[in-house]
Amino acid sequence: MSIPAEKRCILLLSLFAAELAAQTFTPSNPAALAAREWRTRHERAIVDEFVTLLAIPNIAADRANIQRNAETIAGMMEKRGVASKLVTVPGANPVVLGEIKTPGATRTVVFYAHYDGQPLDPREWATPPFTPTLRNRQFEKDGQVIPLPAPGTAFDPEWRLYARGAADDKAPIVAMMAALDAIRAAGLKTKSNIKFVFEGEEEAGSPNFEKILAGNKALFAGDVWLSCDGPVHQSRRQLLTFGDRGISSVDITVYGPRIELHSGIGLRTLP
Numbered sequence: 379m380s381i382p383a384e385k386r387c388i389l390l391l392s393l394f395a396a397e398l399a400a401q402t403f404t405p406s407n408p409a410a411l412a413a414r415e416w417r418t419r420h421e422r423a424i425v426d427e428f429v430t431l432l433a434i435p436n437i438a439a440d441r442a443n444i445q446r447n448a449e450t451i452a453g454m455m456e457k458r459g460v461a462s463k464l465v466t467v468p469g470a471n472p473v474v475l476g477e478i479k480t481p482g483a484t485r486t487v488v489f490y491a492h493y494d495g496q497p498l499d500p501r502e503w504a505t506p507p508f509t510p511t512l513r514n515r516q517f518e519k520d521g522q523v524i525p526l527p528a529p530g531t532a533f534d535p536e537w538r539l540y541a542r543g544a545a546d547d548k549a550p551i552v553a554m555m556a557a558l559d560a561i562r563a564a565g566l567k568t569k570s571n572i573k574f575v576f577e578g579e580e581e582a583g584s585p586n587f588e589k590i591l592a593g594n595k596a597l598f599a600g601d602v603w604l605s606c607d608g609p610v611h612q613s614r615r616q617l618l619t620f621g622d623r624g625i626s627s628v629d630i631t632v633y634g635p636r637i638e639l640h641s642g643i644g645l646r647t648l649p
Contacts, residue, residue, distance in 0.1 A: 412564035417556060422529045425539070427454070428552040429526075431493075432510040432541040436548070438471060438494040438582040447493045448472045451576055454555050460574070465594055470586030471578030475597060478572040486571040488600035491550040491607055492580035495543035510541040550606035551576055573600055580607075583625060 417424070431450060435443040448471070452462040455476040464472035471494065498507050505511040505523070513521030515536050527533065554574060575598060577587055591598050611617040 409564045409566050413557075413560040413566070416560040416563045418532070420556070420559070421533050422527070422531075424552065424556045425526065425533070427555070428539070428544075428549070429510045431548050431552060432539075432544055433508055435508050436493055436495045436543050437497055438579050439497075441471070444471045444494065444578050448474050448576075448578060451493060451551060452476075454551075455574065458555065458558055460558070462574075465590055465597060467586055467589045467593060470590060473578065473587070473590050474574070474576040476574035476576075478568060480568040480571050483569060483571045485602075486573060486600040488573040488575055488598070488603045489554055490575045490577070490603055490605045491554070492547045492577040493543070493551060494578045494581050495546065495548075496581045498542055505540060507542040510539055510544065513538050513540060547580070547607045554606065573598070575603075583627075 431447070431454075434447050434450060436447050438444065448464050451474045452464060455462040455474075460476040460478055462474060462476040465475050466472040474493070500507055504517065512524050512526055514524050514534070515521040516538055517540065521538060524537070577584065579586060605622050608617070608619060
């Protein structure tokens, strides 16, 4: 199911405001209100940037388009004055690294997301998976295709933008960029160094991520990592989870009969 970028933006705005400005994200906070007002006034521009990114196929095995994704994301950061680079090892998809250095900062906060998506069968999609499609509600609730609203028209929070990676995990990338814009417009100042780490092989099991980190420890060093890759809580309230799941791989050897057996006949032990 696709998660609207607007809700991701609100989540990331709260995280940024808490970490960068040490201020509580509440309706009475003038800076937070200013950031939210900026987001409201720039909804169409945020969604347009989101649509552009979603239109680039992002299957991990598609190296050419993965490179396009990485370069596009690096460009999104560069236009915001965030120093960026692509970091990789032989045979790996690039990790996009962005960095904001804050004079006098004594800690570094790292925000993680991934830009690759799960493999797919286009026949299982109601609309082309890399043609971002807006619906007036969830597809499962008979959501109908609608055009993007005219600039200046408010987005309904129940609208859903469908494309591969719309929720998992390109939405947080666009949300972070929008949050950075809004925070700067609100006059908030960073108190920490900030790094953005966007991986290109997460849906393939991150086979090279450990190698990339190990070979570039100084580049990826931080005091805390925030993984912006998770579901919206059932209550739709903002959610911050401590800890993160991982993957363990094992090989299992199973011994059995060489031929098919009838379900009512068991194996006999030979004398």
